[in-house]
Amino acid sequence: MLTVAQALEYQTQAARTKTDLARRPGVYLVNTMLAGAYIGLGVVIMATAGGPLADAGSGFAPLVQGLVFGVALTIVVVAGGELATSAMMVFTQGAMRGAISWGRAGATLLACLAGNLLGAFVLAVVLHLSGALGPDRPGGRMIASMIAHKAEESGTELFFRGVLCNLLVCLAIWCAGRLQDEVAKIVVVFACVMVFITSGFEHVVANMTTFSFGLVGGLPDATVAEFARNVLLVGLGNLVGGGLLVGAANAVAAAPARPAGVPAVPAATEAPAEPAAAGAGAAAGAGAAAGAGAAAGAEPRPLAAGRR
Numbered sequence: 539m540l541t542v543a544q545a546l547e548y549q550t551q552a553a554r555t556k557t558d559l560a561r562r563p564g565v566y567l568v569n570t571m572l573a574g575a576y577i578g579l580g581v582v583i584m585a586t587a588g589g590p591l592a593d594a595g596s597g598f599a600p601l602v603q604g605l606v607f608g609v610a611l612t613i614v615v616v617a618g619g620e621l622a623t624s625a626m627m628v629f630t631q632g633a634m635r636g637a638i639s640w641g642r643a644g645a646t647l648l649a650c651l652a653g654n655l656l657g658a659f660v661l662a663v664v665l666h667l668s669g670a671l672g673p674d675r676p677g678g679r680m681i682a683s684m685i686a687h688k689a690e691e692s693g694t695e696l697f698f699r700g701v702l703c704n705l706l707v708c709l710a711i712w713c714a715g716r717l718q719d720e721v722a723k724i725v726v727v728f729a730c731v732m733v734f735i736t737s738g739f740e741h742v743v744a745n746m747t748t749f750s751f752g753l754v755g756g757l758p759d760a761t762v763a764e765f766a767r768n769v770l771l772v773g774l775g776n777l778v779g780g781g782l783l784v785g786a787a788n789a790v791a792a793a794p795a796r797p798a799g800v801p802a803v804p805a806a807t808e809a810p811a812e813p814a815a816a817g818a819g820a821a822a823g824a825g826a827a828a829g830a831g832a833a834a835g836a837e838p839r840p841l842a843a844g845r846r
Contacts, residue, residue, distance in 0.1 A: 545716045546631060546792040553632020553643070556625065560646045566620065570653020571660065573619030578661040578747030580610025582671070584735065585684070589676030592683065604736030608728035611707065615714060615727060622650040623743060626777050627708040630785030651773065654743045662750035671751065685752045688745065689759040693771050696740055700775020701783070703739035706730045708784035742773040
């Protein structure tokens with residue numbers, strides 16, 4: 539397992555790599571669209587698995603939905619893709635350490651959100667044409683119920699449910715980045731995702747698919763105005779939960795101590811750190827992932843010892 543300081547250096551390098559990738563708009567757009575669609579697939583399995591239970595009045599529906607939705611974030615981590623909610627943590631840490639500017643972080647995050655939205659909308663159109671979540675099916679009724687419930691939530695509820703959601707999502711990515719075993723990574727991702735889905739918290743990218751499907755299907759509670767309200771308030775909440783409570787908090791927690799009277803050296807002027815203190819194995823795990831995984835547009839993840 540990487541130390542907290544090594545994990546912070548790894549995420550800092552990932553922030554630089556991700557923002558560099560955005561300088562290639564076509565490539566970056568594809569990566570962001572893929573992540574939006576992958577999270578949308580989580581909405582599909584959540585509705586498909588939970589719909590029949592909801593129709594039967596089972597209280598286990600939220601738990602089952604939470605247990606299956608983890609496949610979405612796992613696909614993003616393993617297959618690769620640029621997801622805005624985890625980028626909120628990564629870009630915050632990169633900007634705090636001087637690896638990227640705050641302006642560049644913000645512009646790249648907005649581009650990531652736009653790409654995620656486009657990918658979610660394309661998936662929603664395909665789903666609508668497939669009829670897999672039609673109004674006569676349990677999954678379709680579940681989607682309609684989800685949209686109606688989100689439309690009833692107040693702005694305060696949407697915001698703070700967004701905070702709690704991305705606190706858990708970014709904890710999943712942060713913890714997975716420290717781990718060196720693929721099975722352990724998947725377990726921690728599923729555990730964190732299970733908590734936020736079962737608890738009814740709000741994920742801005744997942745909601746993009748939900749509302750896009752409602753708009754395409756003409757569901758009564760899915761309006762452009764409600765969609766915009768949801769994305770704005772949940773997105774801001776996600777930013778606070780992921781960027782501040784996980785990203786900034788861990789950047790402060792991992793800040794190295796320095797002798798009294800010795801000025802701090804800006805992170806941007808330092809040579810890229812190699813986590814040599816943990817031995818050659820940990821250095822290869824962090825360095826290889828930052829160079830290969832992040833360059834491919836994937837969620838940050840060090841490779842396991844067997845694959846280094």
